[in-house]
Amino acid sequence: MRHLLPCLTLLAAGMGLRAQNPVTIEGSIKGLPAGTWVYGYPRMNSSQKDSVQSEAGGFKLTIDVPEGEADQYIVQAGQKIQSGAFTVVYLDKGLVKISGPGPMFKDAVVTGGKAVSDYNAYEGFLKKAPQLADQDSVYRLANELYAKKDTTAYKALEPELQRLDSTRNELSKEWVLRHPSSPVSAFIIDIMLGRLDLDKREALFDKLTPAAKNNASGKRLAYTIRINELTGIGKKALDFTQNDTLGKPVSLHDFRGHYVLLDFWASWCVPCRAENPNVVAAFSKFRDKNFTVLSVSLDRPGAKEAWLDAIHHDKLDWTNVSDLKFWNNAVAKLYDIQEIPSNLLLDPNGVILGKDLHGEELEKKLAEVLH
Numbered sequence: 001m002r003h004l005l006p007c008l009t010l011l012a013a014g015m016g017l018r019a020q021n022p023v024t025i026e027g028s029i030k031g032l033p034a035g036t037w038v039y040g041y042p043r044m045n046s047s048q049k050d051s052v053q054s055e056a057g058g059f060k061l062t063i064d065v066p067e068g069e070a071d072q073y074i075v076q077a078g079q080k081i082q083s084g085a086f087t088v089v090y091l092d093k094g095l096v097k098i099s100g101p102g103p104m105f106k107d108a109v110v111t112g113g114k115a116v117s118d119y120n121a122y123e124g125f126l127k128k129a130p131q132l133a134d135q136d137s138v139y140r141l142a143n144e145l146y147a148k149k150d151t152t153a154y155k156a157l158e159p160e161l162q163r164l165d166s167t168r169n170e171l172s173k174e175w176v177l178r179h180p181s182s183p184v185s186a187f188i189i190d191i192m193l194g195r196l197d198l199d200k201r202e203a204l205f206d207k208l209t210p211a212a213k214n215n216a217s218g219k220r221l222a223y224t225i226r227i228n229e230l231t232g233i234g235k236k237a238l239d240f241t242q243n244d245t246l247g248k249p250v251s252l253h254d255f256r257g258h259y260v261l262l263d264f265w266a267s268w269c270v271p272c273r274a275e276n277p278n279v280v281a282a283f284s285k286f287r288d289k290n291f292t293v294l295s296v297s298l299d300r301p302g303a304k305e306a307w308l309d310a311i312h313h314d315k316l317d318w319t320n321v322s323d324l325k326f327w328n329n330a331v332a333k334l335y336d337i338q339e340i341p342s343n344l345l346l347d348p349n350g351v352i353l354g355k356d357l358h359g360e361e362l363e364k365k366l367a368e369v370l371h
Contacts, residue, residue, distance in 0.1 A: 021064060021065050021066055021067050021093055022062050022063070022064050022065075023062070023063050023064075023065045023091045023092070023093060023094065023095075023096060024060060024061070024062045024095050024096070025040060025059075025060070025061045025062075025063065025075060025089065025091075025096045025097075025098060026058070026059075026060050026095065026096070026097050026098070027054070027058055027059040027060070027061070027075070027097075027098045027099070028057065028058050028097070028098070028099045028100075029057060029058065029059075029077075029098070029099070029100050029102050029104065029105065029108065030057060030100065030101050030102040031057065031102035031103055032054050032056070032057050032058065032059070032077065032102060032104065033054070033056070034053075034054060034055050034056040035053050035054065036053065036054040036059075036077050036078065037051055037052075037053055037054075037077075037078065037079065038051065038052055038053070038054055038059045038061055038075065038076070038077050039051045039074075039075070039076045039077075039079075040061050040063050040073055040074070040075050040076075041073060041074055041076075042071050042072070042073055042074075042216070043071065043072045043073060043074055043088065043191075044071065044072075044216070044220070046074070050062070050063045050064075054077075061075070063091060065091045065092065065093070068214050068215065068219075069215065069216045069219075070090070070091060070092035070093075070115060070183055070215040070216060071090070071091065071187070071215065071216035071217060072088055072089070072090050072091075072119075072187055072191070072217075073088070073089050073090075073091045074086050074087075074088055075087050075088075075089055075098065075105070077104050077105065078104075084103065084104050084105060084106040085104045085105060086104075086105055087105040087108045087110065089110050089112075089116065089119075090115050090116055090118075090119040090183075090184060090187065091115075092113060092114075092115035092116075092183065092215070093113060093115075094112060094113040095112060095113075096110065096111070096112035096113075096116055097110070097111050097112065098110050099111075114182075115182075115183055115184060118179065118182045118183070118184040119184045119187075122172075122175050122179075122184055122188065125171065125175055126168065126171055126172075129167070129171055131167045131171070132164060132167060132168065132171070135164050135168075138157070138160055138161065138164060139161075139164075141157065142154065142157055142161060145157065168192075169193060169196060172188050172192050172193055173193065173204060175188065176188055176189060176204050176207075176208075177204070177207065180207050180208050180209055180212060181208075181209045181211060181212050182212055183211070183212050183214070183215045183217075183218070185204075185208055185212055186205070186208060186212055186213055186215055186217040186218035186221065187215070187217040189201050189204050189205050189208075189217070189221060190217035190218075190220055190221045191217065194338070198224065198225065198228055201221065202225050205218075205221055205222075205225070223336060224336050224338070227334075227335065227336040228336070231335060231336075231344070231352060231355075232352065233352055233353070233354065233355065234351065234352065235351070235352050236349070236350050236351055236352070237252060237262065237344060237346050237350045237351070237352055238252075238334055238335065239251065239252050239253050239350075240252055240330070240331050240334055242296065242321040242322065242323055242330065242331055243321060243322070243323065244319060244320060244321050245307075245308060245311065245320055250294075250319055250321050252294065252350070253350070255292065255294060255346075255350075256348065256349065256350060257290075257348050258290050258291065258292050258348055259286075259289075259290055259291040259292070259345070259346065259347060259348060259353075259366075259369065259370065260291075260292055260293070260294055260345075260346045261279065261282070261283075261291075261292075261293045261294070261343055261344075261345055261346075261357075261362070262294050262296065262343060262344045262345075262346060263279060263293055263294065263295045263296065263341070263342075263343045264295075264296050264298065264331075264332060264335075264337050264340050264341065264342045264343060265295060265296075265297060265298070265340055265341050266297050266298040266299050266307075266340060267297065267299050267303070267306045267307050267309070267310035268299065268300070268303075268306070269298075269340050269341065271340075271341060272340055272341040273310070273314065275341045275358055275359070276314040276316065277314070278358065278359050278362060278363075279293060279316075279362070280314065280315055280316065280317075281363070282362050282363050282366055283317070283318060285363070285366075286366050286370050289370040290348070290370070291366060291370060292318055292319070293316075293318040293319075294318065294319050294321070295311075295316060295318065295319070295320045295321070296321055296322065296329065296331045296332065297320060297321070297322035297324075297329075298322070298325075298326055298327060298329045298332055298337075298340060299322055299324050299326070300324065300326045301324050301325060301326065302324070303324060304324060307320075307322060307324070341358065342355075342356055343355070343356060343357060343358075343362075345357055345362075345365060345366075345369075347369070353365070353369060
């Protein structure tokens with residue numbers, strides 16, 4: 001499904017020489033059973049986990065947050081992430097405390113240094129906004145309608161959901177402009193405003209101080225801006241090589257001389273599977289006009305059978321490649337793919353003609369260039 005993806009955590013050169021910066025999280029949670037495993041990991045990289053077993057009602061977890069890599073982390077009780085069993089904290093340096101009445105992390109309060117205070121201030125700013133006074137009830141209703149698959153009622157609620165989303169964006173931009181020296185501002189632009197047009201996010205990012213950009217969010221966003229400049233309309237696509245379903249290396253430059261849709265998807269991605277019939281239809285209609293598709297799958301490690309089954313079931317009768325590394329797929333990282341389905345349309349010289357063309361928009365663009 002369409003995700004903000006943890007596709008890349010940029011590391012400074014000389015990784016082994018980075019300063020160690022242990023951050024200690026002290027938890028005091030009423031009723032937390034002794035022996036409960038508590039995990040801490042970056043929101044954007046759930047595979048990078050630290051853990052500790054709790055004592056009755058409390059825990060102490062130490063996480064190394066390298067200098068310049070401050071980020072939002074998930075602190076989770078138990079192996080499964082579920083409502084009330086986790087909280088989010090912004091980890092930079094020093095001591096962070098989490099306290100709550102239980103059960104688990106329900107209504108937990110996080111305190112700590114300036115970054116934590118700034119993050120709390122941002123959340124408090126949104127909670128106090130009168131324009132968002134009804135957001136909890138609206139989101140609760142939306143979740144209930146989605147769970148019941150009441151598409152008619154959900155569609156009727158969409159204008160209100162869009163209003164809330166737009167309002168949160170405007171308030172978030174306001175907070176950033178008031179706090180250009182806060183590292184939390186980089187996080188807000190990177191994550192909370194992630195669906196804004198990149199040029200608008202870049203304009204906000206440019207207003208931050210260098211210190212405010214010196215964190216994981218700032219580096220992710222700087223990378224996104226740089227890759228977007230390299231892969232914009234009219235730029236030549238970045239070359240790569242990845243194995244196909246038979247383990248044979250396939251390179252993008254092998255497709256020179258053809259119009260190519262470079263398509264990013266995954267067997268587990270519901271919107272991708274829903275979009276596949278449109279790609280199949282476009283392939284069938286234009287394959288005789290020098291057009292083909294090269295699909296890159298973000299399937300999980302060990303999920304080759306699921307990938308192959310989806311290719312067969314969805315009739316993706318073109319070249320398919322993957323390294324089965326989920327969001328860490330090397331091609332997805334190269335192109336900074338942050339949500340799927342996503343695609344790029346290339347001309348016979350490898351020049352990018354279009355990006356994220358779906359449904360009727362894809363067929364219209366192909367008809368335009370392949371007339």
